[in-house]
Amino acid sequence: MDDENARLAGLLAQLRGRGERITAARRxxxxxxxxxxxxxxxxxxxxxxxxxxxxxxxxxxxxxxxDFLETCGLIDHIHLAHRPPTHHLRDDRHLHAVCExxxxxxxxxxxxxxxxxxxxxxxHAFTMRVGHFAFSGRCQDCLSV
Amino acid sequence: MDDENARLAGLLAQLRGRGERITAARRxxxxxxxxxxxxxxxxxxxxxxxxxxxxxxxxxxxxxxxDFLETCGLIDHIHLAHRPPTHHLRDDRHLHAVCExxxxxxxxxxxxxxxxxxxxxxxHAFTMRVGHFAFSGRCQDCLSV
DNA sequence: TTCACTGCAAATAGTTTGCACATAG
DNA sequence: CTATGTGCAAACTATTTGCAGTGAA
Numbered sequence: 001m002d003d004e005n006a007r008l009a010g011l012l013a014q015l016r017g018r019g020e021r022i023t024a025a026r027r028x029x030x031x032x033x034x035x036x037x038x039x040x041x042x043x044x045x046x047x048x049x050x051x052x053x054x055x056x057x058x059x060x061x062x063x064x065x066x067d068f069l070e071t072c073g074l075i076d077h078i079h080l081a082h083r084p085p086t087h088h089l090r091d092d093r094h095l096h097a098v099c100e101x102x103x104x105x106x107x108x109x110x111x112x113x114x115x116x117x118x119x120x121x122x123x124h125a126f127t128m129r130v131g132h133f134a135f136s137g138r139c140q141d142c143l144s145v
Numbered sequence: 146m147d148d149e150n151a152r153l154a155g156l157l158a159q160l161r162g163r164g165e166r167i168t169a170a171r172r173x174x175x176x177x178x179x180x181x182x183x184x185x186x187x188x189x190x191x192x193x194x195x196x197x198x199x200x201x202x203x204x205x206x207x208x209x210x211x212d213f214l215e216t217c218g219l220i221d222h223i224h225l226a227h228r229p230p231t232h233h234l235r236d237d238r239h240l241h242a243v244c245e246x247x248x249x250x251x252x253x254x255x256x257x258x259x260x261x262x263x264x265x266x267x268x269h270a271f272t273m274r275v276g277h278f279a280f281s282g283r284c285q286d287c288l289s290v
Numbered sequence: 291t292t293c294a295c296t297g298c299a300a301a302t303a304g305t306t307t308g309c310a311c312a313t314a315g
Numbered sequence: 316c317t318a319t320g321t322g323c324a325a326a327c328t329a330t331t332t333g334c335a336g337t338g339a340a
Contacts (some may be wrong), residue, residue, distance in 0.1 A: 021314050023320065044304075058322050063305065068320095079224065079278065084304065097271045108269060116261055124253060125285040126242045133224065133278035140270040166339055168295065189329075203297050208330065210295095229329060 004034050011074055011089075018072060025050075025057050029065045033075060033087055040078070040086035040096075040105060080105055080134045096134035101142035105134070152179050156219055156234075163217060170195075170202050174210045178220060178232055185223070185231035185241075185250060225250055225279045241279035246287035250279070 008031050012022055032049045033041075041049070047062040066087055069075045077085040081098040095108040113130045120126045153176050157167055165171075177194045178186075186194075192207040211232055214220045222230040226243040240253040258275045265271045 021319065023314070025321075042304095056322080060306075060323080061321055064321080097265065097269070097273070099271075100274060100277075106269070106271065108265075112261060112264065116257060119257065120242065120253075120280065120282075124242070124251070126244075126251065126280070126282055127288055128242070128280050128282040129245060132245075132281035135265065135271070135273050136277035137265075137271055137273040143272055166294065168339070170296075187329095201297085205298080205331075206296055213295095 004031075007034050007089075014074060015072065020072065024054060025061045025065050026069070028054055028057060029062060030069065030074070033069075033089060036088075038092075038107065040080055040088070042084045042086050044084065046087060076132070078132060078134065081136065093131070095131050097139075098134045098136060099139040099142050100136050101138060101145060104139055106139070108135075149176075149179050152234075159219060160217065165217065169199060170206045170210050171214070173199055173202060174207060175214065175219070178214075178234060181233075183237075183252065185225055185233070187229045187231050189229065191232060221277070223277060223279065226281065238276070240276050242284075243279045243281060244284040244287050245281050246283060246290060249284055251284070253280075 008027075011030050011034070012027065015022060015026065028050050029046065032046055032053075036046075036049075043063060043066060044059075046066070047059045050057050050062055051059070066075065066077070070077065070087075074090060075087050076090045077087050078096065079085055080096055081100065081103060093110040095110055095112055097106050097108055098104070110130060113128070117128045117130060120128050153172075156175050156179070157172065160167060160171065173195050174191065177191055177198075181191075181194075188208060188211060189204075191211070192204045195202050195207055196204070211220065211222070215222065215232075219235060220232050221235050222232050223241065224230050225241055226245065226248060238255045240255055240257055242251050242253055243249070255275060258273065262273045262275060265273050
């Protein structure tokens with residue numbers, strides 16, 4: 001996908017613009033996150049993909065790189081149900097709901113939380129970071145079980 | 146507190162009513178959860194309190210007991226920010242917001258999510274389990290930092 | 291008396307860290 | 316050249332499990 005290559009190039013440009021170094025690890029990790037798209041990959045899953053592309057990149061480097069990219073504001077992590085956190089580009093703005101029984105994840109429009117975010121800000125002086133946690137509950141199929 | 150003793154007695158009665166055994170571990174774990182009230186104790190924190198009251202109760206038993214009590218419907222766990230899950234009585238119905246910077250937890254009324262829960266059920270066939278995750282964001286003091 | 295519950299030790303999953311070496315700029 | 320990033324091994328935190336023995340009903 002040319003689209004993905006362009007996206008990667010843009011992200012690397014952001015790093016360069018901030019005066020950060022571009023290393024093999026950062027390039028490959030970012031690339032895998034771009035390629036993963038709407039998949040929700042955990043750190044271990046990303047590490048595995050990264051490692052299969054470049055076996056010299058150590059798992060601990062992937063952990064450090066993800067921290068770094070998040071600090072730089074390029075990516076975010078999100079908690080889906082009871083598995084380790086997953087990572088995605090920060091500009092992917094949508095919400096998630098996970099069925100606590102079948103573990104199926106569904107994507108939801110980000111504006112569902114707009115009103116609640118407003119209420120929290122107005123009445124409780126709390127600025128919500130939308131989307132950091134998934135909603136937990138039951139999908140239709142699992143409701144009666 | 147007589148109130149807390151009564152609450153404990155009621156919970157034990159529920160177990161007995163279901164035909165479950167009442168053991169020392171179950172008694173002490175439930176008692177500590179009742180006494181903890183609005184504190185949000187992790188499994189390890191509970192295990193420590195339980196152990197200091199009865200050193201013969203092993204940490205792994207506390208894990209198993211918490212699972213058991215949740216399966217029975219007496220307690221729930223909730224994810225507050227980036228620490229291990231915390232436990233509370235199921236009939237404690239309120240929401241939480243955690244500041245991602247100072248880690249302070251604030252309690253919020255449960256009805257804040259009523260409308261969203263309705264929308265999810267109506268438009269997305271998803272029945273939300275309210276309160277399983279805390280909101281993440283920034284409290285007023287940390288907003289500008 | 292019987293079977294569910296528990297203690298213990300060991301295994302597992304996920305993540306972090308110290309340090310010496312490698313490398314981007 | 317030099318500070319920053321990385322590999323590696325080891326530590327650490329949270330949790331689970333197999334098994335043999337204990338105790339609630």
